[in-house]
Amino acid sequence: MAQGTAEPAIELAGVQHSYGTAPVLRGLDLSVQRGEIYALLGGNGAGKSTTLSALLGFIAPSSGSVRVCGIDPVSDPRGARAQMAYVPENVSLYDHLTARENIAYFLALAGHDTGASVIEPALGAVGLDSQAWDRRMSGFSKGMRQKVAIALALARDVPVLLLDEPTSGLDPRAVLEFNGLLDTARERQVAVLMVTHDLVSAVDIADRIGFLTAGRIEEEQQAGEGARFDLNALHDRYAGTGQAI
Ligand SMILES: Nc1ncnc2c1ncn2[C@@H]1O[C@H](COP(=O)(O)OP(=O)(O)OP(=O)(O)O)[C@@H](O)[C@H]1O
Numbered sequence: 001m002a003q004g005t006a007e008p009a010i011e012l013a014g015v016q017h018s019y020g021t022a023p024v025l026r027g028l029d030l031s032v033q034r035g036e037i038y039a040l041l042g043g044n045g046a047g048k049s050t051t052l053s054a055l056l057g058f059i060a061p062s063s064g065s066v067r068v069c070g071i072d073p074v075s076d077p078r079g080a081r082a083q084m085a086y087v088p089e090n091v092s093l094y095d096h097l098t099a100r101e102n103i104a105y106f107l108a109l110a111g112h113d114t115g116a117s118v119i120e121p122a123l124g125a126v127g128l129d130s131q132a133w134d135r136r137m138s139g140f141s142k143g144m145r146q147k148v149a150i151a152l153a154l155a156r157d158v159p160v161l162l163l164d165e166p167t168s169g170l171d172p173r174a175v176l177e178f179n180g181l182l183d184t185a186r187e188r189q190v191a192v193l194m195v196t197h198d199l200v201s202a203v204d205i206a207d208r209i210g211f212l213t214a215g216r217i218e219e220e221q222q223a224g225e226g227a228r229f230d231l232n233a234l235h236d237r238y239a240g241t242g243q244a245i
Pocket residue numbers: 019024042043044045046047048049050051
């Protein structure tokens with residue numbers, strides 16, 4: 001892992017991508033350091049999920065460079081994915097397996113240790129009630145599923161975490177718990193890229209907020225020393241683009 005180096009864990013530079021003839025990313029520059037939480041905002045269809053797809057190596061940009069801990073996800077997708085955990089909006093884990101079995105299964109696939117000493121601290125860290133650890137996931141709520149997905153990410157101990165609309169559909173208490181989880185990830189020096197429409201969560205937890213408009217980061221704001229973002233100003237700024245929140 002690249003801990004201690006100045007190189008950003010996530011780096012997109014001049015990235016262009018079109019689906020067919022429709023350009024989506026038009027020279028996107030974005031970087032996230034380890035121990036930093038970056039909230040990527042933008043209207044529906046702005047290209048936020050496409051940005052994550054580029055990092056995951058699901059798409060190959062027509063130009064520009066994409067690096068995850070220095071690895072190009074197009075030329076070395078396995079190497080890049082070994083550095084990343086990705087939590088999509090709708091977490092897809094196996095319903096017929098328990099939370100513990102799901103984590104063990106995906107850890108085994110990644111060639112990791114699957115012992116209780118790895119799995120239990122991760123399930124504990126995400127605050128999933130220990131009574132649920134050995135229950136099948138078919139009865140889990142959205143918030144519980146997300147906790148298991150993040151527990152898997154923590155157990156894998158990867159330096160990069162990608163989250164697509166992680167708080168959509170979570171109740172306010174679950175959002176607070178989720179923000180606490182990101183604090184844990186930050187303490188562990190994880191680089192977090194969070195795509196979101198949830199300004200409240202972004203204001204509470206992000207170190208940096210970027211607006212994706214017309215295929216590039218149109219504006220970036222950094223949380224200052226002791227000073228958080230101005231929610232009302234952000235809301236006006238966001239709604240003022242004419243795109244849906
Ligand atoms: N596989 C695909 N094939 C063709 N067009 C696509 C594909 N995926 C996304 N698009 C188009 O690319 C644009 C950006 O999509 P993307 O999913 O990245 O947006 P987004 O910012 O994540 O939006 P949302 O907030 O609605 O999730 C949209 O116009 C979308 O229709």
